[in-house]
Amino acid sequence: MEATTEFESHRRFLRGLAYRMLGSVAEAEDAVQDCWLRWREVPHADILEPRAFLAQTLTRLCFDRLRAAQKQREQYVGVWLPEPWLDDSETAQTSAEDMLAMAQDLEIAFLLVLQRLTPSERAVFLLNEVFDWDFDAIAQVLDRSPAACRQLASRARQQLAASVPTPNEQFPQADLAAPLPAGKARRGAGVPSPERATRIATAFAMALQMGDVQALADTLAQDVVFMADGGGKVNSVPRPLQGANKVAQVLVGFARLWLREPGATRPAFINGMPGAIFHAADGTVVQTLALEMAEEGRITAIYVMRNPDKLKHVPKT
Numbered sequence: 001m002e003a004t005t006e007f008e009s010h011r012r013f014l015r016g017l018a019y020r021m022l023g024s025v026a027e028a029e030d031a032v033q034d035c036w037l038r039w040r041e042v043p044h045a046d047i048l049e050p051r052a053f054l055a056q057t058l059t060r061l062c063f064d065r066l067r068a069a070q071k072q073r074e075q076y077v078g079v080w081l082p083e084p085w086l087d088d089s090e091t092a093q094t095s096a097e098d099m100l101a102m103a104q105d106l107e108i109a110f111l112l113v114l115q116r117l118t119p120s121e122r123a124v125f126l127l128n129e130v131f132d133w134d135f136d137a138i139a140q141v142l143d144r145s146p147a148a149c150r151q152l153a154s155r156a157r158q159q160l161a162a163s164v165p166t167p168n169e170q171f172p173q174a175d176l177a178a179p180l181p182a183g184k185a186r187r188g189a190g191v192p193s194p195e196r197a198t199r200i201a202t203a204f205a206m207a208l209q210m211g212d213v214q215a216l217a218d219t220l221a222q223d224v225v226f227m228a229d230g231g232g233k234v235n236s237v238p239r240p241l242q243g244a245n246k247v248a249q250v251l252v253g254f255a256r257l258w259l260r261e262p263g264a265t266r267p268a269f270i271n272g273m274p275g276a277i278f279h280a281a282d283g284t285v286v287q288t289l290a291l292e293m294a295e296e297g298r299i300t301a302i303y304v305m306r307n308p309d310k311l312k313h314v315p316k317t
Contacts, residue, residue, distance in 0.1 A: 006050050007039050014058050020126050021062040023082035023111055025313045031061045056141040063119045077232025081303055082111045083310040084270045084288045105130050106271040107292055108303045117156050124149050125156035196297050201274040208255045217248035221298040231307030264317055283316035
């Protein structure tokens with residue numbers, strides 16, 4: 001029982017680390033479960049620092065999954081987005097203000113840039129920057145020297161600082177062929193107040209329901225990016241779109257189709273950002289929509305997840 005209690009005290013940390021490493025809720029759950037199975041089999045009296053041991057075990061499991069998924073990612077159809085995060089362990093009992101602050105570590109643009117780092121760079125950066133581990137502790141997890149970990153972190157920061165490509169820049173599919181919202185790929189870009197975010201999201205939703213292209217465009221930044229992931233399984237936009245007028249026109253066209261279908265839409269925080277979950281008449285989740293906002297109060301990115309394989313974990317109505 002003591003081993004179970006110890007593991008459960010670290011589950012939230014492990015799940016958050018695995019999701020940020022893998023970009024998949026389902027894969028993160030599997031990795032944490034495998035970590036538990038390994039933890040259950042080891043002599044716990046010999047483990048002086050359980051959190052470090054579990055982090056090391058989980059990181060290696062994530063490395064294995066990333067290697068196995070590389071070919072599949074290279075062959076992915078259309079835009080790849082991380083699975084939407086609506087987790088109760090990080091978001092339950094969380095205020096709207098804390099939820100928006102959390103977006104800097106869960107925001108989709110940030111996760112997309114993380115996917116461009118090597119697995120080791122990603123692990124070091126997350127443990128140091130997001131979870132506030134020092135390099136001596138990280139060195140134990142990665143079985144490297146603290147100096148080597150500092151070098152990995154430095155390379156990761158340099159890549160993150162430089163990873164705001166122009167909309168027309170092309171990347172290999174393995175590197176997630178997609179432009180990122182300018183300024184939002186860097187952590188600490190700032191988020192609006194909860195009140196302002198609510199006003200923006202409400203104005204966006206009303207304009208969308210009314211089919212008012214101009215009103216919708218007024219809620220968007222001029223360089224707003226729209227990205228949709230259908231995974232080749234359902235109809236979707238195959239490439240990112242940029243520009244307030246273009247995105248507004250496309251969204252209004254989509255909204256006419258969405259509103260014509262029987263079902264329900266409910267507001268939700270997705271990856272710490274205001275958004276919505278769209279349900280079919282039978283309660284099945286058909287898509288999620290997340291709004292990334294700038295501090296001054298404009299929507300800088302819109303992320304739509306339509307791939308049914310990436311929506312299985314989202315609760316039905």
